[in-house]
Amino acid sequence: MNEVLNNIRTRRSVRSFTEKRIPQEAVEAIVEAATYAPSAMNRQSWHFTVVHNREKIQKLAEAIGQQIGREGYDFYKPDMLILVEADRENQNGQLDSGCAMENIMLAAHSLGVGSVWVNQAKGICDEPGVRKVLDEFGVPATHVIWGIAALGYAVEQPEEKPRAEGTVNFVE
Ligand SMILES: Cc1cc2nc3c(=O)[nH]c(=O)nc-3n(C[C@H](O)[C@H](O)[C@H](O)COP(=O)(O)O)c2cc1C
Incomplete structure (x- = not known):
């Protein structure tokens, strides 16, 4: 298996993070990779807000937690968040952001x-x-956040999850 396929195969969602800070070089490489995703009509309709400050992450977590009625909501205490947003009028914003x-x-x-x-x-x-918190972070008022990536170093690598069966049909 080549490196790319192996990377796809071994990625798992991490929900427990250490205190270690992600170095700036890695932050920049991750954000650059985001900007190289495909997008409908190459509009690159997304916008990324990188929140690399634990206090500010906590502030957003508290605002969201309060809104959804989840006390102690904390994004799993990551080192960094990337808010992936697009203008609400963009028809492909959600797909591009995905x-x-x-x-x-x-x-x-x-x-x-x-x-x-x-x-x-x-x-x-x-x-x-x-x-109010999004305004403080400079997220434009016209934007919807389609996804938040919570990032950090894993306390332990989660186990592989079995893949669902019957999701592929080959027509030859
Ligand atoms: C659209 C989408 C929304 C998700 N939302 C959450 C979420 O709010 N909280 C969470 O812990 N995981 C969330 N996940 C992660 C999934 O639970 C996870 O990808 C899935 O269980 C498969 O596990 P894996 O990522 O380790 O392969 C989301 C994933 C996707 C694609």
């Missing part, structure tokens, strides 16, 4: 950085408590 999310997670894994997709923001970006 491609970028996958690039982020695979690039991170290739560098030994764990990640998990966090999905709680997308329906509540306009709620005042959440919006």
Whole structure:
């Protein structure tokens, strides 16, 4: 199996992170990988907000937790978040963002950085408590967050999950 296929095969969602900080070089490589995802009509409609500050991550977690009624909500205490956003008017924003999310997670894994997709923001970006924090982070008011990548070094590598059967049909 080549390196790329092996990286795809071995990536797992990580939900427990160490205190170790992701070096800036790795942060930049991960974000660059996001920008190299495919996008509809090459519009590159996404926008990425990198939050590499634990206090600010906690602030957003508290705002989201309050909105969804989950006390102690914490994104699994990662070292960094990447908010993957697109303008709400963009018809392909969600799909483009999904491609970028996958690039982020695979690039991170290739560098030994764990990640998990966090999905709680997308329906509540306009709620005042959440919006206030997003404004502080410079997320444009016209944007929807389609995915949040929580990133950091894994406490332990999660086990491989069995793949569902019957999801592929070959027509020859
Ligand atoms: C669209 C999407 C939303 C997800 N939302 C969450 C989430 O909110 N919280 C979470 O812990 N994992 C979330 N995940 C991660 C999935 O639970 C995970 O990918 C799945 O269980 C398969 O495990 P694996 O990533 O280790 O292969 C999400 C994944 C996707 C693709």
